[in-house]
Amino acid sequence: MLNEALSQVATWLKEGKWQLSWRMSINVSPIQFQQAGFLPMLKAQLEKHDVPASCVDLEITENMLLNDLSSCLEKMxxxxxxxxxxxxxxxxTGYSSLKYLKSLPIxxxxxxxxxxxxxxxxKSDEAIVHAVIAMAKALNISVLAEGVETLPHYDRLREIHCFFYQGYYFGHPLPPSEFIAAFVHDLPKPPLS
Known part of the structure; x- marks a missing residue:
């Protein structure tokens, strides 16, 4: 999946359809993350596709940190x-302690x-969302709400100062060409080399 995602970003970069400030989010399974060869493989894929590392956002679950926090921290x-x-x-949804959150390089x-x-x-879910937003802000960590599927959800999240979202309200999964047609408009042309 990493190879495919980076290949697509590389193509879009060459076509002038991807901005360097954008990030491709890629889920990493706990098994993959724990493999000794994960970091060398990540480096090799970035080099192979000539994609700036800043264009990549690896998503890991908090449960992954339970197995071996010190090893995970070193790799992170x-x-x-x-x-x-x-x-x-x-x-x-996981079981990691909040005391570790301040030390995670996320x-x-x-x-x-x-x-x-x-x-x-x-009201309990709203309180939890408020608490996560406040905690993340205090720790200087960005917050994104998953599963935003309606305008009222989007409006409420903006009211409580969550400004990054993901969900079907914005669109469903699309093939690359349809994604570009639907969401990417009038990007500045890359400089000629």
Missing amino acids: NAIKALGVHLSIDDFG DRLKIDQSFVRDLLTD
């Missing part, structure tokens, strides 16, 4: 040293859709 710091972004996916927390789905009808 090495990934960050490459310039790759890191996100904790499905945040709030850029973004992705609030699990189970909290977003009932945000408008369940």
